[in-house]
Amino acid sequence: MIALDGLIPAIVTPMTADGDVDELAHKNFTWIEERGTGDEVAAIQQQRFAEVVSDERPWDYIDAVYLPGTIDAIQAKVQARIDAGVEYLMLHTLAPDLDQLDLIARHLVEVFA
Numbered sequence: 001m002i003a004l005d006g007l008i009p010a011i012v013t014p015m016t017a018d019g020d021v022d023e024l025a026h027k028n029f030t031w032i033e034e035r036g037t038g039d040e041v042a043a044i045q046q047q048r049f050a051e052v053v054s055d056e057r058p059w060d061y062i063d064a065v066y067l068p069g070t071i072d073a074i075q076a077k078v079q080a081r082i083d084a085g086v087e088y089l090m091l092h093t094l095a096p097d098l099d100q101l102d103l104i105a106r107h108l109v110e111v112f113a
Helices: 004-015 038-050 059-065 071-083 098-112
Strands: 025-029 088-092
Touching: 038 059, 071 088, 071 098
Parallel strands: 025 088
Antiparallel strands: none
């Protein structure tokens, strides 16, 4: 995982005159799979991400920057962003899929509300 504590100040500081940040937002892609082993979930997510993200980005990069993984792994990545100061997280599904919105609500919004 990318060390967000080092990344966020580098992005935010140039945007503020005194280095203070009132609010920090972050947007990201995710795809939630409720069933399967970590490898099975990753295989499905790799297919989904390939439809949206350039194939010039290797899976290690996608895994570090976006929000793939098992539900526990995605929740840990969200918590890492919160710990780094993110107050608002806007999540995008990888396809127009209402079931994904339900899964995001159940596994992320309800957990972090």
